[in-house]
Amino acid sequence: xxxxxxxxxxxxxxxxxxxxxxxxxxxxxxxxxxxxxxxxxxxxxxxxxxxxxxxxxxxxxxxxxxxxxxxxxxxxxxxxxxxxxxxxxxxxxxxxxxxxxxxxxxxxxxxxxxxxxxxxxxxxxxxxxxxxxxxxxxxxxxxxxxxxxxxxxxxxxxxxxxxxxxxxxxxxxxxxxxxxxxxxxxxxxxxxxxxxxxxxxxxxxxxxxxxxxxxxxxxxxxxxxxxxxxxxxxxxxxxxxxxxxxxxxxxxxxxxxxxxxxxxxxxxxxxxxxxxxxxxxxxxxx
Numbered sequence: 381x382x383x384x385x386x387x388x389x390x391x392x393x394x395x396x397x398x399x400x401x402x403x404x405x406x407x408x409x410x411x412x413x414x415x416x417x418x419x420x421x422x423x424x425x426x427x428x429x430x431x432x433x434x435x436x437x438x439x440x441x442x443x444x445x446x447x448x449x450x451x452x453x454x455x456x457x458x459x460x461x462x463x464x465x466x467x468x469x470x471x472x473x474x475x476x477x478x479x480x481x482x483x484x485x486x487x488x489x490x491x492x493x494x495x496x497x498x499x500x501x502x503x504x505x506x507x508x509x510x511x512x513x514x515x516x517x518x519x520x521x522x523x524x525x526x527x528x529x530x531x532x533x534x535x536x537x538x539x540x541x542x543x544x545x546x547x548x549x550x551x552x553x554x555x556x557x558x559x560x561x562x563x564x565x566x567x568x569x570x571x572x573x574x575x576x577x578x579x580x581x582x583x584x585x586x587x588x589x590x591x592x593x594x595x596x597x598x599x600x601x602x603x604x605x606x607x608x609x610x611x612x613x614x615x616x617x618x619x620x621x622x623x624x625x626x627x628x629x630x631x632x633x634x635x636x637x638x639x640x641x642x643x644x645x646x647x648x649x650x651x652x653x654x655x656x657x658x659x660x661x662x663x664x665x666x
Contacts, residue, residue: 381452382518383481384550386423387578392637392666393423394644395454395580396655398446400427400438407438411445416652418449420659426454426483426553426645436470444477454520455479457511458487459501467507471514483520483553484508503540508547521545523552523579525566526601538573551577553645556584558628559604560635567641580643581636585654586625589615626654630661637665 386393396417401410417425425446427439439455446453455474459467474482486504501507504521511517521544524537531537545552552575557563567579589611610628614620633644648655659666 381480382550383424383452383454383520384518386452387551387580387643390642392642392644394633394646394659394662394666395424395426396420396422396646396648397426397428398442398648398650400442404438407441410442410650413650413652414442414445414449417648417655418446418451420656422451422655422659423643424452424454424481426456429456429458429485429487437473440470440473440477440479443474443479447478452481453479454481454483456483456485457507458485459504459507459510460487462501464500464510467501467510468514471511471517475515475517480516481518481520482511483522484511484549485522503544505544505547508544508549512548518550519548520551520553520580521549522555523566523570524555525557525563534569538569538575541570542573542575545575545577549577551580553580554582555601556582556647557601558584558607558632559602560632560639562602563636563641564639578643580645581633581641582645582647583629583632584647584649585629585651585658586611587622587649587651587654588618589621622654626657626661630658633658633662634665 398413398417401407414425427442427446429436429439443453443455457470471482484504484507486501486507508519508521511519523541527534527537531540554563563581570579607628610624614624636644646655646658
């Protein structure tokens with residue numbers, strides 16, 4: 381099923397993100413994670429793409445496992461260091477596997493990377509156009525509630541986002557955030573700008589203090605005082621921090637739904653216990 385169809389149902393949905401293994405000998409254990417998470421019946425499951433396109437076959441393998449579990453798969457695809465031929469090969473493989481949904485991403489710029497003269501893809505909108513030319517896919521894109529790290533300001537950020545959406549995106553998924561007001565304000569600014577596609581809220585349950593430092597680095601998100609207090613109190617004990625992180629994420633989701641945000645995407649970090657506990661906390665709401 382296409383994710384655009386799932387999102388049109390106007391009901392609350394929760395989806396999961398997982399990542400494939402770095403080595404093939406871990407593929408079966410990752411498939412076991414998929415099977416465990418599928419018990420919660422998420423609306424769909426996204427599968428990330430290896431850095432610089434490494435492990436693209438692993439992404440396809442896990443996406444197929446998601447499909448075999450009865451859940452709609454969304455395959456990530458990054459283009460920054462890929463040739464046009466490589467992108468065509470990966471998209472053709474996904475089509476052959478029956479994957480209808482692709483999250484089109486530029487990818488992070490590696491340290492010291494310079495665009496060669498022969499570079500075909502420099503921006504995500506170019507990848508969106510390429511995928512559109514290859515078949516009837518449902519295509520999503522990423523967005524930053526607190527401004528993309530490379531944007532000068534919010535005005536520029538929204539200009540680039542609208543350019544990407546206008547190429548034919550069906551939905552957006554946000555980077556993680558810990559302050560709901562930031563996300564709600566961002567969605568309102570998107571609507572004012574004329575960006576009308578569904579915006580799925582990306583939620584990261586924090587299981588340990590080390591994880592949050594890395595998360596902030598990657599997503600450019602701020603952390604409310606309330607969450608800092610939780611880290612100070614429970615961060616030294618992983619069991620306590622995981623429970624606090626699950627509760628905080630669950631409360632975030634409930635608050636977002638109360639404010640009219642129906643679609644939530646959980647960055648699970650391949651932790652079925654965390655994802656399932658959040659879903660259990662939302663059981664009657666969903």
